[in-house]
Amino acid sequence: MKFKCPECDGDIETKEVIEGEIISCGDCGAELEVAKNNKGEFVLKTAESEGEDWGE
Numbered sequence: 001m002k003f004k005c006p007e008c009d010g011d012i013e014t015k016e017v018i019e020g021e022i023i024s025c026g027d028c029g030a031e032l033e034v035a036k037n038n039k040g041e042f043v044l045k046t047a048e049s050e051g052e053d054w055g056e
């Protein structure tokens, strides 16, 4: 699957994604969370660390 990094607009390619997974952008190093939009499509959004434990 291919995504655009919301931070740097770079291309990110992954084999498969799971909702809630965190992906690091290879270009800018941003941590991106896999989410679903209202069409049920996977999208990447910047992962906020608001006291959430992502469990490394």
Ligand SMILES: [Zn+2]
Binding pocket: 005, 006, 007, 008, 009, 010, 025, 026, 027, 028, 029, 030
């Ligand atoms: Zn990026």
